[in-house]
Amino acid sequence: MGKRGPHTLIFVVASAFLTASAAHAAGVASSSKSEFTFKDASGKTQTASIISKFYPKKIEYPVAKIDRSMNPKLLRAATIAEERARAHSRERCWHYVKEALLAAGAVSSYPKTPYAKQAAQELVSSYGFKKLPVRDPFKAPVGSVLVYGDKKAAGHVEIRTRDGFVSDFKSKIPSPRPLIGVFTKS
Numbered sequence: 438m439g440k441r442g443p444h445t446l447i448f449v450v451a452s453a454f455l456t457a458s459a460a461h462a463a464g465v466a467s468s469s470k471s472e473f474t475f476k477d478a479s480g481k482t483q484t485a486s487i488i489s490k491f492y493p494k495k496i497e498y499p500v501a502k503i504d505r506s507m508n509p510k511l512l513r514a515a516t517i518a519e520e521r522a523r524a525h526s527r528e529r530c531w532h533y534v535k536e537a538l539l540a541a542g543a544v545s546s547y548p549k550t551p552y553a554k555q556a557a558q559e560l561v562s563s564y565g566f567k568k569l570p571v572r573d574p575f576k577a578p579v580g581s582v583l584v585y586g587d588k589k590a591a592g593h594v595e596i597r598t599r600d601g602f603v604s605d606f607k608s609k610i611p612s613p614r615p616l617i618g619v620f621t622k623s
Contacts, residue, residue, distance in 0.1 A: 472486060500600055506623060514538045556594045567620065577597040584620065
């Protein structure tokens with residue numbers, strides 16, 4: 438055999454390395470489509486499934502129905518509240534709802550109660566509202582007033598809109614507080 442130079446040795450080693458790498462990559466590529474192999478902290482080989490496609494489940498909330506027997510001024514109050522609402526709460530929900538109800542003519546004077554959780558009693562006793570037998574805020578008709586509260590906090594009040602809820606801010610979902618009731622008037 439003839440003399441081999443240092444370049445030939447490097448070429449042979451590089452070729453062997455590339456061949457081994459290609460074989461390893463082919464093996465990894467065929468198995469990597471469904472599983473990922475790794476070593477954990479203790480040195481044990483572990484595998485995990487690979488998710489190649491993600492199909493997010495789109496959350497859709499039901500669109501509210503318009504109750505034609507309800508006072509049309511409440512529908513107008515919902516529109517006014519939506520126009521005046523901000524992107525985030527300013528913790529002035531009852532103030533904004535009072536203003537919308539008064540501007541729409543749904544109430545004859547500005548409600549006097551300071552706390553949102555007191556809105557239910559005042560709307561029924563002073564303004565002719567009635568409590569609906571609805572326990573799911575999503576089933577409340579457009580324009581109805583939803584009152585929330587518990588013993589410790591001031592509560593929350595919002596008006597149901599066609600595609601969400603509005604007070605001093607807009608939301609696609611109702612308040613997580615305990616629902617006192619859904620109120621409307623004819």
